[in-house]
Amino acid sequence: MASEQGFCLWFTGLSGSGKTTITTLLVKELRKRGSKLEVLDGDIVRENLSKGLGFSKEDRDTNIRRIAFVADLLSRNDVPVITAAISPYREIRDEARKKMGDRFIEVYTQAPLEVCEERDVKGLYAKARAGEIKEFTGISDPYEPPENPEILIQTDKQSPEESAQQILDYLERRDLIPAAELATAS
């Protein structure tokens, strides 16, 4: 059955670029279609796998490698996973891609820094500008955008609903989830 295939939607993008918002919509729809699903967002992982790690390049890399380790364990056993950490470094994302092969689907939530900073949902940009948070991606720490993401989402130009739909369409096209009609009919 199509819904029993493993894949990893690997979100990457600046803080405030829409990773969590889109993931929330996506989870709702995927659960409706009866798919197994796990979400490894930055906070869950920092709490359960990476407590004690900071935000230096080395610690960020370690954190992302742990996410990739767990995402691989799940997806290779046909459990779809969504990861939603900033994951700013290209090299480590590519390491995750290599590990998971064609189960790895990079989703780049792209938005200009100014837009993300204006949204500032968690008030983190203000703190970063005030120097209260050091090593903040986009301000005082680098972000390396993907060069060929499977899915590019321009969150300053499309709504969260449109973005979620774009991802669902992609998954349907690749036969990784059942089509919406079928799901409704069953």
Place this chain on the structure above:
Amino acid sequence: MASEQGFCLWFTGLSGSGKTTITTLLVKELRKRGSKLEVLDGDIVRENLSKGLGFSKEDRDTNIRRIAFVADLLSRNDVPVITAAISPYREIRDEARKKMGDRFIEVYTQAPLEVCEERDVKGLYAKARAGEIKEFTGISDPYEPPENPEILIQTDKQSPEESAQQILDYLERRDLIPAAELATAS
């Protein structure tokens, strides 16, 4: 299908008590029966999830909590898992049990310290006695045996093959894996 149910065989026991030996036999047989399966042994986890952690009570607890987090993610998605770390502290094992409910199956590989030390497969006891390894379970660090393990294996009295069979019988009785006859026939 019976083989699609998640469970966690949580091995606990001293170094040299037989966790890895029995796990190896078990994996071979379970794979033969076509079951999905992941193994999280102490070394794999220390490498992929817990690099940098030491062997203080606090670090050991963190390590075991991470194993439990991943074992829960897998088993709740119907992927059977075997964990094979010493996991010396009862309280943290019970935390894992609480998290996984009746998916959690504690397997206590019991053998007198003297027997484990005599085996000393990895030469670790010798190093611990020489003071080259500090905080070594059974020598300079505590081991708290389970009070009511689902499966008790006395590895000084039974062979690894008998031990693996005992676990397979348990899993069959609970209908968590297909019976050997069925597996052979299919």
